Amino acid sequence: MPQASLDLWPIGNCQVSGLIDNSAGLVWGCVPRVDGDPVFCSLLNGDKQDQGVWRFELEDQVSATQHYERNTPILITRLEAKDGSAVEISxxxxxxxxxxxMYRPVAYARIVRPVAGTPRLKTTLAPMRNYGAELAxxxxxxxxIRYLIGDQSIRLSTDAPVGYVLEQRAYRVESDQHFFFGPDEPFHxxxxxxxxxxxxxxxxYWRLWVRGLATPMEWQDEVIRCAIALKLCQHEETGAIVAALTTSIPEAPGTERNWDYRYCWIRDAYYTVQALNRLGALDVLEKYLTYLRNIVDNCADGLIQPLYSVMGDHHLNERIAExxxxxxxxxxxxxGNAAYTQDQFDCYGQIVLPSAHGFFDRRLLRMAxxxxxxxxxxxxxxxxxxxxQPDAGLWEFRTRxxxxxxxxMMSWAACHRLSVIAQKLGKTDRYDFWRARAEKIRESIETKAWVDDGKGGHYTAAFGHDYLDASLLQLAEVRFVEPDNPRFRSTLAAIETGLRRGDYMLRYATEDDFGMPETAFNICTFWLIxxxxxxxxxxxxxxxxxxMLEHTTDSGLLSEDLAIDSGELWGNFPQTYSLVGVINCASLLSTSWNTIR
Structure with missing residues (x-):
């Protein structure tokens, strides 16, 4: 079997998702939702890649080529054999x-169509249960065929020969074969x-959804592909948006920087809806605002965690799938992810910022x-x-x-945006109240986060320290400073000197809980752009x-991290942060539609 890679193609329906490898293997897919049991887990199954997979193979197969149908997440894979026989898999x-x-069942559908010669096909369908503990x-x-997975069953309904599928035996495909792997109920x-x-x-459905996007003139295909992938990261039932579809893809080889990203980080989701808002994808924003309102309602003490499950669960106890x-x-x-226990106080600003849209955007079905x-x-x-107050910060340090x-800065943004909303609502007293608080926080940043290094000075990553991190580039994005502010320009110069490695960016260049960072953090490179x-x-x-676009997978997507020397992708996939970077940068850098006149 080939070595596992991140050359993967997401499919999904905002209830379940799957990742298809470059030879038509469904190698990752969880049920009944993104944070469920990975019944397809061969991506993380080491050398046991024939377990936890759904794969189609031709006898004497020599090639596989893939593409998405235009403006959809429907994947087409063409498998070709030595004698020229071929099938296409949808x-x-x-x-x-x-x-x-909306019909979005816990189901995967696959169609095999013979397109050349007399192809002989073998089907390997070997779902697992309890995080790879045993075959279903x-x-x-x-x-x-009924597969018992935990307390529930999943049924494969098909017009292919069931015996051949069960025995993984090759057979001649003379007509289209249809497979529906979904609820354990009779197929009507x-x-x-x-x-x-x-x-x-x-x-x-997907082509009409894409039709409603306000894309930039340049890089339309790249932006559309990232937008579709971001939508697939939303759990539509609740509106939650997960950081990625996978768990435990290492940030760098052999580092044990392996984290479960199948949860909704308030921070990551904020950046996701911000990017999709640029494209006019209001359906994602509306559903996410509902999720946020439920989170706030359920926090009686006012304390917000940095992340929750897609169902809004507070406890995400971390364990090892042995x-x-x-x-x-x-x-x-x-x-699970122990970061849910951390203090990350930027989350308050990242609730207020997207929620502010609800008071201004007249297109919304429900105005705030x-x-x-x-x-x-x-x-x-x-x-x-x-x-x-001290916290773990956006990089989620575990030991300091x-x-x-x-x-x-995000606390400042929360107070500032509340003053803007109060002004919109005609609440003069609340406007004065929140504007005064914003100004006090501004003064604190300007005095406690600034150091004179003899080279023009720069903002620092933390009060009382002089080290840098790439998040300081967001000072202009949230409108804390104007881009031509001398302090911001001086900080940009310092960050380029301290954190830029050729064309890529580190998030920071100091040791953390696992030593020195080894890979570039893709969203930070986009922040630099x-x-x-x-x-x-x-x-x-x-x-x-x-x-950066040269480093996208054949599916047009990115993971979280990138090896500076080789350019290989690492980290969970597809990473919402990185897809946000593609959309934002394309929107900023594209020439105007007026140029085609």
Missing amino acids: DFCPRFERDGR KTTHGTNH GNVRDEVRRMESLTRK DLAGYRGMGPVRV DERDFASLEQVGEMAWQKHD SAVHTYSV EALHLDGRDEEARSLFAD
């Missing part, structure tokens, strides 16, 4: 409106007709009102109380804390952006 998770609601037990009927209707109808309606060897055998595989403002003021109160400038644009260095910014 992979998708059904998503379309039915009976007045099976029973079967004439046209279905003809499998062939129904799965084809699902494919057609799913195609229509039966999975890890990506390329590089364990551990973690389930005074009751929402009163609720947000409680969040702002916590931002004020915590703005000068400090008053991190980024966290304080944004800062260069704001500094008037567009030619350099465009060059760096083009280089």
Whole structure:
């Protein structure tokens, strides 16, 4: 079997998702939702890649080529054999409106179509249970196979020969074969007709969704692909947006920087809706604002965690999945994330910032009102109380804390935006109240986060320290300073000197809980590109952006990290942070649509 890689193609329907490798293997997929049991787990199963996988192979197969259908997450894989025989595989998770609601079952659909010669196909369908502890037990009927996975069963309904599938035996494919791996219930209707109808309606749904995006003129394909992937990271039932679809892909080889990202970080989700708002994808924002309102309602003490489950659960206890060897055998595989216990006080600002849209955007189905403002003021109160307190920071240090400038900046943003909302609502007294608090936090940053290093000075990553981190580049993005502010320009110069490595950026260059960082952090490189644009260095910014796009997978996506020397991708995939960077930079750097006149 080939070595596991991140050359993966996401499919999904905002209920379940899957990752297809470059030879038509479904190697990662969790049920009944993104943070569930990975029934397809061969991506993290070390050298046991024939377990926890759903793969189609031709006898004497020599090549596999892939592409998405335009403006959809429907994946087409062409497998070709030595004698020229070939099949095309269509992979998708059904998503379309039915009976007045969105049909998005816990299901994967696959269609195999013979397109040349007389192909002989072998199907390996070997789902696992309990994080790779054992293969799912099976029973079967004439046209279905039932797989027992934990306390539930999943049924494969198919018009392919069930015996050949069970025995993983190759057979000649002389007509289209249809597979529906979903709820354990009788499949209503003809499998062939129904799965084809699902494919057609799913195609229509996604193309209409993309049609509503306000894309930049340049890099449209790249932006559309990232936008679709970001939408697949939303759990539509609650509105939560996960940081990535995977767990425990190492940030760098052999470092044990392996984390479970299948949860909703308030920070990451803020950046996601910010990017999709640039494109006019209001459906994602609306659902996420509902998720935030539920989070705030359920925090009686006012304290907000940095992350929650997609269902809003508070407790995400971290453990090791002992039966999975890890990506390329590089364990551990973690389930849960202990960062939920940390203090990360930037989250208060990242609740207020996206919520502010609800008071201004007239396109929303539900505009925010005074009751929402009163609720947000409680969040702002916590931002004020915590703005000068030490926390773990956005990089989630596990063994030390400090008053991190980024966290304080987001507390400033919370108070500042509340004053803007109060002004919109005509609440003069609340405007004065929140503006005064914002100014006090500003004064604290300007005095306690600034050091004179004899080279013009710079803002620092934490009060009382002189080290840098890339989050300082966000000072202009949140409008704390103007891009031409001398202090910001001096900080940009210091960051380039201290953290830039050629065309890439480190998040920081000091030791953390696991030693010195070894890989570039992709969102930080995109933050640098944004800062260069704001500094008037567009030619350099465009060059760096083009280089980052060269590192995307064949599916057009990015993970969290990048090896500086080799350019290989590391970290969980697809990473929402990184996809946000593509969208934001394309929107900033693209030439105007007016140029085609």
